[in-house]
Amino acid sequence: MAASDSAGDDSLYPIAVLIDELKNEDVQLRLNSIKKLSTIALALGVERTRTELIPFLTETIYDEDEVLLALAEQLGNFTVLVGGPEHAYCLLPPLESLATVEETVVRDRAVESLRNVAVQHNPGDLETHFIPLVLRLSSGDWFTSRTSACGLYAVCYPRASATIKADLRSHFRTLCTDDTPMVRRAAAGKLGELARAVELEYVKSDLIPMFVNLAQDEQDSVRLLAVDACITIASLLEQEDVEQLVMPTLRQSTGDTSWRVRYMVADHFTNLQSAVGDEITRTDLVPAFQSLLKDTEAEVRAAAANKVRDFCANLGKPHQESIIMTNILPCVKELVADPNQHVKSALASVIMGLSPILGRHNTVEHLLPLFLSQLKDECPEVRLNIISNLDCVNEVIGIQQLSQSLLPAIVELAEDSKWRVRSAIIEYMPLLAGQLGKEFFDEKLNALCMTWLMDHVFAIREAATMNLRKLVDQFGAEWAENTIIPKVLAMSRDQNYLYRMTCLFCINVLAEACGSDISTRLLMPTVLSMAGDKVANVRFNVAKTLQKIAPQLDQAVIQPQVKPVLDKLNGDADIDVKYSASEAITGIAALG
Incomplete structure (x- = not known):
């Protein structure tokens, strides 16, 4: 009998431990115990997980x-631990409780599960x-x-019987007219998803009246969510409907x-365009845009300016x-001089995309003046x-049309007082170098790239160093030898040790790009x-650089030229120099 009691106690152990841990005052301990629920469920087995743990x-x-x-x-992935799909309903009671708590993120997670x-099911x-x-x-x-x-x-709607489907539509209609704005918001946010699940005849008869009500709700937070539903519903209907x-x-x-509702319409405009089709876009959406x-x-x-390129690209070809x-x-021309910098910036990020759509003639005549105006804009x-x-634009008209106006804008940005602008x-x-070509770059921009190497901000010097590497990849080792x-x-040989360090950093990245000979x-x-x-900072960077470029060097020079210098640095009075030299000696020896 005693043995039987003992066995019973052992079998209850995981639940008992879990109860103790969940009652502990330490939140982290309770959290850890919840996170190992699946392990506890495996120890209990499916029967006891259903009857005790859940x-x-x-x-x-x-x-x-x-x-x-x-x-x-955890509970969203528990089906297998309660015995598979035929017992999935066991998980509903705790999740139902979690779906009613006050904290939104908990409710959302419970709904997902x-x-x-x-x-x-x-x-x-x-x-x-x-x-x-x-x-x-x-x-x-x-x-x-x-x-x-x-x-x-x-x-659940698609797999329900016809009678229950009608009941579900009726209950959802009630939620769409709930007294609480938060509920109507949730209904508006999920109406589009439900429309995809509901039969088309009931979309027209039941869901569209719900959509119309929500789109005219007294709360703008409800109305703006109805825009999403509008896209889905429109994509399901025939043009006439x-x-x-x-x-x-x-x-x-x-x-x-x-304005928040109008913003939502503007932000989703190209999706609306796809949903309603070419004809309605031409008659209704163009004036709305x-x-x-x-x-x-x-x-x-x-938000609307951000959609200009995509909206224009998606217009039907005949018109x-x-x-x-x-x-x-005409609207775009006005926006180029908009008083708000965010509007101008949004437009600038997409306006160039109109070139391939409008072709060379229209680009030169109508768009080029706008680009040049934006290149002189006060906002970086x-x-x-x-x-x-x-x-x-380069693909459509070639860079030469832009280059003369481009240069002053680049120089101005390169010398901007904000280092993040210079960094950008x-x-x-490298992109500009590829588009402008080697000659134009050497004549107009090369000096600028070298100036950045001596910027007072380290991040700029670092970015300028990496820039040199990309330029060598672009123009080749021979260009590097002659130019940079x-x-x-x-x-x-510069007086400022920081620039001597920058010289070493440049050599680190150039060696691989330029190859063994250079x-x-x-x-x-x-x-x-x-x-x-x-x-000392320069000396220990000499050791690091020698280690870094060693794989690119002619191996015949390592012993007679590199090794003696590293040995000398290895006896340096500065501990960091000694350490770097020692690391370099070991690293280079491993190469041999």
Whole structure:
């Protein structure tokens, strides 16, 4: 009997330990115990997980949000641990409780897990267990349960019987007219997803009236979420139905009194364009887009400006050019001089993309003046966005048309007082070099690249060093030998030790790009000559550089020239120099 009691105690051990840990005052301990639930479930087996662990967890939902979040996440992957899909319904009680808590992230995670579990229910269990849960949440006293319910309709609707489907549509309609704005928001956010699951006849008869109501809600936070549903519903309908059932509401949204709703329309405009098709785009969306580009709120204009290229690219080919030239370009010309820098910056990031759409003649005549105007804009971000998208125009008209105006803008950015602006233009230099060609680059921009190597900000000197490497990749080792290497090596004699260090950093990256001959003939002698520098920082970087470039050197020079210098540095009075020299000696020996 005693043995039997003992065995019983052992079998209860995992639950007992879990209870103790979940009652512990230390939140981290409770969190850790929740995170190892799957291990505990495996130890208990599927039977006891269903009959002991899950009921215990259902009764214990009272904890900190962090612990509840971890629990909601764990339970979404628990189906196999309770015995597979036929027992998936066992997981619903704790998840239902979690879907009603106050903290939004916990509820959202619980809904996500409920959706995972719903998919694993067979149709019978779905109607017996899951759909009643959805309806309970839908009619809960607290808005928290009703908001959670909105996210569950689309996963259970397709597999329900016709009678229950009608019931689900009716309950969702009630949620769309709920007294609490948070519930209506949740319903508006999930209406599009439900529309994809519902039969087309009921989309027209049941869901579109819900959409119309939500799009005219007194709360703008509800109305703006209806824009997403509008895209989905329009994509499901025939053209004639879109015009009749959706467009009156969409027209209202594009001119909504709330800028946040207009912003949402502008931000989703190309998706709306795809959903309604070419004909309605031409008759309705083009005027609406013009209106958004001229909106009184800068945020709306910026969102619309961001869509200019994609909207124009997606226009039907027969009318594309005439619509752009007649309707869109006049608005774009106004935006180039917009008082708000975010609007100008958004436009600058996409305007170059109009070149391939409009072709050479229109680009030269209409777009080029706009690009040149933006290259002179007082806002650095506008100028950078134009320069970073030059390749679009280069393909259409060639870079020469732009180069003369481009140069002053590049020089200005290169000398900007903000180091991050200087850093950004350095990033685009290899791209510009490729587009402008070697001759133009050498004549106009080479000196600029060398100037950056002596910038007072380390990050700029570092970026300029990497820039040299990319330029060598672009123009070749012979160009490097004739053009930049003499200037880099001259820095080894500069009075400022920081620039002598920069010389070494440049050699580190140039050696690999330039190959063995140049490394041995030009770079190595300079490094060796710096071994006696009076600044210890320079000397230990000499050792590091010799180790770095050793694989590129002619191996015949290692013993007679490199090794004696490293041996000398290995006896240096400075401990860091000795360490670097010792590392270099070991590293080079390993190569041999």
